[in-house]
Amino acid sequence: MELVPLAQGFGVEVKGVSLLDVASDADAYKAVRAAFEEHSLLLFRDQNVADDIQVAYSRAFGPLELTKVASLGAGGFYSRLTNRGANGEIVPPTDRQVLVAQANALWHTDSSFKKIPALASVLTARVLPNEDGDTEFTSTRLAWERLPSDLQDRLKNSVATHSYANSRDQIHPDLANAEERRALPPVRWRLNWRNPTNDRRALYVASHAYAIDGMDDRDARQMLAQLLDEATRREFVYTHKWRTGDAVMWDNRAMLHRGRPWDYGKERTMVRTTISATDADGLNEVKPPVLH
Ligand code: OGA
Numbered sequence: 001m002e003l004v005p006l007a008q009g010f011g012v013e014v015k016g017v018s019l020l021d022v023a024s025d026a027d028a029y030k031a032v033r034a035a036f037e038e039h040s041l042l043l044f045r046d047q048n049v050a051d052d053i054q055v056a057y058s059r060a061f062g063p064l065e066l067t068k069v070a071s072l073g074a075g076g077f078y079s080r081l082t083n084r085g086a087n088g089e090i091v092p093p094t095d096r097q098v099l100v101a102q103a104n105a106l107w108h109t110d111s112s113f114k115k116i117p118a119l120a121s122v123l124t125a126r127v128l129p130n131e132d133g134d135t136e137f138t139s140t141r142l143a144w145e146r147l148p149s150d151l152q153d154r155l156k157n158s159v160a161t162h163s164y165a166n167s168r169d170q171i172h173p174d175l176a177n178a179e180e181r182r183a184l185p186p187v188r189w190r191l192n193w194r195n196p197t198n199d200r201r202a203l204y205v206a207s208h209a210y211a212i213d214g215m216d217d218r219d220a221r222q223m224l225a226q227l228l229d230e231a232t233r234r235e236f237v238y239t240h241k242w243r244t245g246d247a248v249m250w251d252n253r254a255m256l257h258r259g260r261p262w263d264y265g266k267e268r269t270m271v272r273t274t275i276s277a278t279d280a281d282g283l284n285e286v287k288p289p290v291l292h
């Protein structure tokens with residue numbers, strides 16, 4: 001296995017090991033798992049990105065998340081991100097599937113709005129437009145390490161509230177429908193996530209976050225916006241330019257990502273599988289004390 005750096009301080013391209021190797025060989029899994037813990041973002045190029053291979057690879061890392069209500073393929077392993085409709089047509093730019101892509105263009109970490117948040121996501125490129133539609137990544141571990149130590153001390157014990165509706169409402173008031181609002185009530189997480197394998201902390205924020213315990217709402221929103229701005233400063237962002245056959249995996253504990261727009265008249269189809277976090281991944285420490 002060879003690791004080629006992608007960005008300053010995070011991200012590597014993995015060479016010499018395929019998705020299938022990881023699914024079928026314990027040593028390959030161990031090596032890739034160590035690279036994931038260390039580098040937060042992994043790229044595999046020229047893969048056979050069939051659904052079953054993607055699931056076999058993903059489940060080596062832990063339990064798979066089921067897609068939430070009102071998604072394409074709800075209740076299954078595959079999140080299908082596409083602007084191709086059920087009848088094979090490219091959907092109009094006002095369609096919900098395009099609004100979903102626009103919501104993915106807000107800086108976020110996957111599933112911080114769920115009762116069990118995500119350890120990692122695996123995204124594969126199936127059909128790409130000729131240009132644009134990149135995905136951007138930044139390290140919230142490095143962002144945490146850039147914060148002044150007095151702010152780190154304060155944030156170590158701070159708790160933020162995340163909800164699916166909070167990010168969707170920034171795009172369109174109807175994007176989160178009633179069923180989703182019912183199924184996905186707000187959840188609370190500490191503002192930092194410690195990786196138990198290397199003891200490094202990462203800032204845990206996202207467009208889903210909107211409140212901080214013990215803080216006035218406006219101050220909290222301002223603080224969260226400042227933290228997001230700091231984490232996503234241009235010079236710290238890696239832009240992934242997709243090729244078909246790419247598989248990218250990121251650590252949702254230590255990365256923010258966002259999709260970029262493209263010409264919505266052209267097809268872009270991606271498939272995501274998502275691995276749930278467990279206590280072995282530090283989840284127990286991210287849970288705040290229960291409110292009474
Ligand atoms: C995702 C996501 C952005 C993109 O799959 O979780 O945010 O560029 N994707 O498709």
Ligand code: MN
Pocket residue numbers: 104108109110257
């Ligand atoms: Mn995402």
